[in-house]
Amino acid sequence: MSSSHPAAVENHPIVGGWQLADWRTEYSDGRAPTLPFGEHPEGLLVYSPDGWMNASICRADRPVMSSASLKHAPVQERLDAIDTFMNYGGPYSFPDADHVRHEVVIALYPNLIGTDQIRRMRFTDRNTLVLSAQDTLPGTDVQRTHSLTWRRS
Numbered sequence: 001m002s003s004s005h006p007a008a009v010e011n012h013p014i015v016g017g018w019q020l021a022d023w024r025t026e027y028s029d030g031r032a033p034t035l036p037f038g039e040h041p042e043g044l045l046v047y048s049p050d051g052w053m054n055a056s057i058c059r060a061d062r063p064v065m066s067s068a069s070l071k072h073a074p075v076q077e078r079l080d081a082i083d084t085f086m087n088y089g090g091p092y093s094f095p096d097a098d099h100v101r102h103e104v105v106i107a108l109y110p111n112l113i114g115t116d117q118i119r120r121m122r123f124t125d126r127n128t129l130v131l132s133a134q135d136t137l138p139g140t141d142v143q144r145t146h147s148l149t150w151r152r153s
Contacts, residue, residue, distance in 0.1 A: 009047075009049065009050070009051045009092070009093070009094075010049035010050070012047075012094070013123060013126065014047045014100065014121065014129065015047050015048070015049050016046075016047060016152060016153065017044065017045070017046050017152070017153035018044070018045040018046070018047075018129060018150035018151065018152055018153060019042075019043065019044060019045075019150065019151050019152075019153050020041055020042060020043025020044070020045070020057060020148060020149070020150055021128075021149045021150060021151050022041075022147075022148070022149040023035065023036055023037055023041050023043075023057070023146070023147070023148045023149075024036075024146075024147055025144050025145065025146050025147075026144070026145045026147070027137065027142055027143070027144055028142055028143035028144075029142045036146075037057060037058065037059045037060075037084065038059050038060060038061060040060045041057060041058065041059060041060060042057070042058050042059075042060050043055065043056060043057035043058070043148075043150075044056050044153075045150055047092060051091050051092060051093070052089065052090070052091055052092065053089055053090065053091075053092040053102055054087070054088075054089035055086075055087065055088060055089065055102075056085070056086070056087045057085070057086050057087075057148075058084055058085040058086070059084040059085075062080075062081065062084045062085070063077075063080070065077045065078075065081065082108065085108065086108055086109065087107065087108045088102070088104045088106065088107035088108070088109075088112050088117070089102075089104070089105065089106050089107075090102060090103045090104045090105035090106065091103045091105070095118065098120055098121065098122070099118055099119065099120055099121060100118070100119050100121050100131070101116050101117070101118050101119075102116065102117040102118075102119070103116055104116070104117060117133070118133065119131040119132065119133050120132045120133065126152070127151060127152040128149065128150070128151055128152075129149070129150040129151075129152075130147055130148070130149050130150070131147075131148050131150065132145055132146060132147040132148070133145075133146050134146075
């Protein structure tokens, strides 16, 4: 982490641990919102005072594997485990007052490594944080807005 912005980070209200309360995706074409990891997703989000972050999110109803070892579990069970979990981490910074930038240096999905994940941030109160991002539904021109609501741990 560069020493150019730790002071701006360590006193920011985002610093600390957060638990996921809700994740929903809304669509520009008016279709019903979806819940990517179900009605009760689980997640932990940590922003350290020295400028590092890590996010882990999963479905609450993930099945237990048939093997005590991930490497020895059947291929389909391993695929299902990956489909129901996401994680990434790295340095974070604030490009402006309304956004946080996650500079991904480690991730379950390798294609995220080296990318900047920019999230709009909004505090609804001192213990509730909403992070959102927009993208396009693959294969269409439908815009999606992903909104994740976090509660301070």
